[in-house]
Amino acid sequence: MEITQLKYFLGVAEELHFSKAAEKLFITQPALSRQIQQLEGELGVILFERNKRNVSLTMAGECLRVEAIKIMNQLEFVKKRVTLIHNGEEGELRVGHPGSAIHSVLPQILLEIQQKFPKIRTILSEEIENVLLNAIKDNKVDIGFVRESIIDAQFDSRTISSEFLAVVLPENHAISQDNFIDISQFKDEKFILTPRQEGSVYYDKLIKLCERSGFLPNIIHESNYGATILRLVEHNLGISILPISYQTSMPKGVKFIALKTIPETTSLSLVWLRDNTNPMIKNFLEVCEGMLV
Amino acid sequence: MEITQLKYFLGVAEELHFSKAAEKLFITQPALSRQIQQLEGELGVILFERNKRNVSLTMAGECLRVEAIKIMNQLEFVKKRVTLIHNGEEGELRVGHPGSAIHSVLPQILLEIQQKFPKIRTILSEEIENVLLNAIKDNKVDIGFVRESIIDAQFDSRTISSEFLAVVLPENHAISQDNFIDISQFKDEKFILTPRQEGSVYYDKLIKLCERSGFLPNIIHESNYGATILRLVEHNLGISILPISYQTSMPKGVKFIALKTIPETTSLSLVWLRDNTNPMIKNFLEVCEGMLV
DNA sequence: ATTAATTCATAAATAAAAAGCATTAATTTG
DNA sequence: CAAATTAATGCTTTTTATTTATGAATTAAT
Structure with a gap:
């Protein structure tokens, strides 16, 4: 049984007329007759009652018609879905x-x-x-x-995307945007940073930043989570350096000082x-x- | 897209190996490769990721696999059903x-x-x-x-089937199996029969039965329903002739006298x-x- | 590193299947 | 009864699928 045969079968089932169906299917009538015969032979079932003047579906034919329609629809559905998936749309x-x-x-x-x-x-x-x-x-x-x-x-x-880093300080810290010059001003502070990880360029970047300003940060806390770090800073447990975008979720008790030179971007x-x-x-x-x- | 192609596709999807799948499908490997390529071409979708050593399903392929299995099962189901219907078993x-x-x-x-x-x-x-x-x-x-x-x-x-007719009498009727000889004994009775219908051989048969015994039945009631007739007889509204099989659903107030000659069968x-x-x-x-x- | 083995793809040849054309047989219609 | 309709059949051509042979890429082994 082939899809083409089912398509032909549905053509005849709709028209109940071999010649007309053949025309609609863009094949000749004998080709159509043959394919239907073949389908009947394979199924071992008579699908159409044809008495030289009238063509009608047998009960078995009617059953196949209903099911074949379902199958054809399912096939169409699969085609569409598979295409969507291929295009990364599903x-x-x-x-x-x-x-x-x-x-x-x-x-x-x-x-x-x-x-x-x-x-x-x-x-x-x-x-x-x-x-x-x-x-x-x-x-x-x-x-x-x-x-x-x-x-x-x-x-x-x-x-x-690329963004500046920022020093994160408790709100009452002595240094603010106004009197900030360079991060060397924080060389004696306690730092809270993300943990050193194998191959993490980000961590190395932060360390180098401090080194260039002539100090090694005194890291007393580590946390993976920016939100946690912000809370720790808020409670005066140290200061940190974070991407500036954290400013949007900044708690009340902290302030950000943006670092605006090229190496100070992440x-x-x-x-x-x-x-x-x-x-x-x-x-x-x-x-x-x-x-x- | 053809059923055969889906069958081949499922073969490869199962084995994830063209040569092995081809063997299982009883075709050669190039034939299989071609058919899969063709299917992919028609769908405009890559179904297998093949890198000369490994074959694996793409996401689109996985989707088709799941759906193709459904379709194949549906097809099997239809074949069985159609056969049942053809054989008059469903x-x-x-x-x-x-x-x-x-x-x-x-x-x-x-x-x-x-x-x-x-x-x-x-x-x-x-x-x-x-x-x-x-x-x-x-x-x-x-x-x-x-x-x-x-x-x-x-x-x-x-x-x-063929069965005897029987005279249906109220229980208290003078004639019983013991003193019954011939239906001419009932020539003066009132009869309750089925209505005369166009072309109904049964009705004619009853009439002829009476004629042969030398009388024409005096029909005073008609009813299509044997059960109704039985009730009417029970209430002394007349007597009737019915197929003997009615005896099984006979109410208490009636008795049957079987007519046991050949013409008295129905x-x-x-x-x-x-x-x-x-x-x-x-x-x-x-x-x-x-x-x- | 070279060789052997595996495995999918490709090309050409062959086999199989489908479609077309011409015709027939049966049936209906005027 | 002739003309028209319609599905089936026989034969030919066309199309499609399969095989055989081969190639290219990769892995595994000596």
């Missing part, structure tokens, strides 16, 4: 992100994805950088947000496995770039 | 019958049908003979029970339209004959 995209992203770009991006590709379902997982990268390698996550770009042959990455990149063929990655990137350039 | 059979049949053979027949062909659904309609025959002609009923056989070119019929036949192709008719007949011979 499916599940597993997005990993650091806690910080949820405070900055992620909500807008997800909103935009929802609007442009309503059939894409995003599955978010918040992970610290090295866990996230491993998840991507293990194909548990399709695409992830990381600070600074990654140098690794198996990954592909694209920088989607970039946000998307990273994915070079040979991950999930077609949604392409569209996800497009949306991200379209929004953040 | 479907609806519309059976018309006179009221009398429900008191005699019909219950057993339906039970037997249920057991032998559990997928056949019977739709009963009780009709008096001429209405029933018209319903059959109009293809509203597939097969019907009638008393005596029908002489009509468009019908086919088969006699399935046959029960099944009648259907000669060109009704409902395949269940054949099986229905078989069951009826198997039971009642």
